[in-house]
Amino acid sequence: MKEAIFLEESLKKIYDPSDFREIGHQLVDMLADHLEQVQSDSDIPVIKYRNPEEELSYWKNDLSSGSSMMDFYKEILDRSIHVHHPRYMGHQVAVPSVISSLSGLVTDLLSNGTGVYEMGMASNALERIVTDFVSQKIGYGTDAAGFLTSGGTLANLTALLAARKAKAPGLVWEEGHQENLAVLVSEEAHYCIDRAARILGFGAKGIIKVPTNSSFQIDVNVIEEYLEKAEQDGLVVIAIVGCASSTATGSYDDLAALAEIATKHNLWFHVDGAHGAGVVFSEKYKHLAKGIDQADSVVIDFHKMLLTPSLNTALLFKQGEESYKTFEQRAQYLWDSQQSREWYNSGKRTFECTKLMMSLKAYSIIKMYGEDVFEKNINRLYDQGKVFAQIIRNRDGFELLMEPEANILNFRYLKFSDSDLNANNSKIREVLLQSGKFYIVQTMINEQRYLRTSIMNPLTKEEDFEALLDEIEIIAKSL
Ligand SMILES: Cc1ncc(COP(=O)(O)O)c(C=O)c1O
Incomplete structure (x- = not known):
């Protein structure tokens, strides 16, 4: 007779519904x-x-x-x-809407893997609906398709892998590198683009950084020069990456001009819109990303401007077919055929094998608050950016780096001697961090230390901005 294997009470307890409830x-x-x-x-x-x-x-x-x-x-x-605190104005992390956090509880309990259709039937269908919705807002046609993935960094890497597949002369996926490949991007791009190029095996030479103009947008007038130089150096440029917007200053590259250059040179045009491509939802601000509909691929983080908890990123392709070509390899145990291109087996197109049920968090926001919820949020945050800029400009002793295009502002306190300016602005930020009254960050721009704020919380009001500047004045006096 077979001996029954004893199931310990303590193991049963792990799944106790009454514990979950209580x-x-x-x-x-x-x-x-x-x-x-x-x-x-x-x-x-x-x-x-x-x-x-x-x-x-x-x-x-x-x-x-x-x-x-x-x-x-x-x-x-x-x-x-506490990102829900109206005085949180630091890194670009969305203040998650309550419904998306509650959806997170559901997805963490269900833990569907989603890469394979039946391991996430509902979440795969919702993912299709959410990504089609974003594609339509970008202005893509019916050939577009996309998926959700774990963060802007991974999404940018995935997009550049697709670019390599489409534009590299050799068969890199099968045979390794035959040429010295490169991508071209603004010097203000997020570091993950540089990292992606190096992960792709392009090396330091394979990331060509183009200088920016006085508004920290890629200088489109010098790109041709940089392309010519790359050719002379034996590099094969496969892609141009546009920032929408850049991380440090929230500047939008001229995407229409980049699209034209990319078309002329038969390059892949990718838009890193992790932070600011959410403007496609806003009638008021979508002009900032004019030309985005001509991009071959676009990254948008829901967990930055679109109200979900981290991580939650959409990667959209103008020609959905391209997204299936990125990882063409056998994974027989998962799918009958790697060659077939079903929207519902999202693992064929993503880095992840097991993937979080991200779609529920984005979809539940639209379901509960309506289709225009993202537009309202973007408008509020960008409008508040302008309000804060005005407040800074009106204050004696403060300098605003530039008129913000997005909800990211850089400024500094000037009433120090030149030699103390950088160190004392750093100290201001340090004292703010220690006191916890506000959370802001800092950055170096043209060798100058700036205090940097991202207005992420629609509940942040004018009085919070005024209070922040009051506090900075008090700290400055104590230095
Ligand atoms: C423009 C831009 N791209 C990419 C990223 C990286 O995105 P993630 O943090 O989702 O990996 C960021 C993050 O701040 C960003 O601002």
Whole structure:
């Protein structure tokens, strides 16, 4: 007789529905209280900064502390930065809408893998609907297609892989590199483009950085020169990448001009719109990305301007067919045929094998708040960028780097001697971080230190901007 294998009670407990219900109810209440507090009480810090060693040592003791799960979650809240706080104005991370966070709970419980149709039937169908919706807003035709993937960095790499497949003279995927390939991009592009080119095996020479004009947009007048020089150097340029917008200053490249150059030279035209391509949803601001509909591929992060938790990125192709060619290899255990091109087996086109059910988080926002929700958010954040710019300009002692095109602003406090300017603006940011009253970041532009803010929270108001500048003046006086 076969001996039954004993199933430990403690293992059964892992899936106990009553635990899920009990802890879940308490947790949702705790998170709702947290949201209420950070949105209504500006005295609550955006961040309670602790240094890395202190943080590590706290958590090293946690497992043996005997504290409850609720104590644990409370501590996690206390020791995390609060993006829902209206005075969070730092890195470009969306303030997730509540419905997308709740959809996240659903997807984390279901944990469908989505790469293969039946491992995510609903999420694959929703992914098709969401990506078709974005394609239509870009202005693409019916041949367009796309998918969701884990972040702008990965999406840009995937797009450049597709570009290589389409434009490299040799069969790189099958036979390795035959030529010295290269991509051309603005010197203001996000570092992930540089990294992608190197991952693709192009080396440092294979990332050609074109200088920018005074508005930090790629200087389209010198691109021909750079292409000629590349040819003389024995490089085969396969793609031009446009920024919509750039990370440091939120500048939009002239996409229409880039499209023209790409067509003339038979290059792939890719738009890194991780941050700012969301303007395609806005009647008021879509002019910033004029020409985006001519791009062969576009990246848009839902987790930046489009209200979902990280990570959640759309990669769209003007010719959907191109997206199937990127990874043509056998994965027999997954699909009957690698050659067939079904929209519903998204793993054929993505880096990921197992992939998060991202589509639910984007789709639920549209379902709950309506199709124009993204437009409203973009308009509010970009409008607030202009309001803040005006406030900075009106304040004695402050300098605004440039009129913002997007919701990203760079400015500095000037009432220091020239030799102290950079160091003291850095100190201002450091003191702000330590106090936790605001969260902003900093950047170097033309060797000058600037304080950098991204207005990510539609609930951030004029009084928050004024209060930030007041606080900077107080800190500056204490230096
Ligand atoms: C223009 C741009 N591209 C790409 C990225 C990288 O995107 P992700 O953080 O989703 O990987 C960023 C991030 O800030 C960005 O601003």
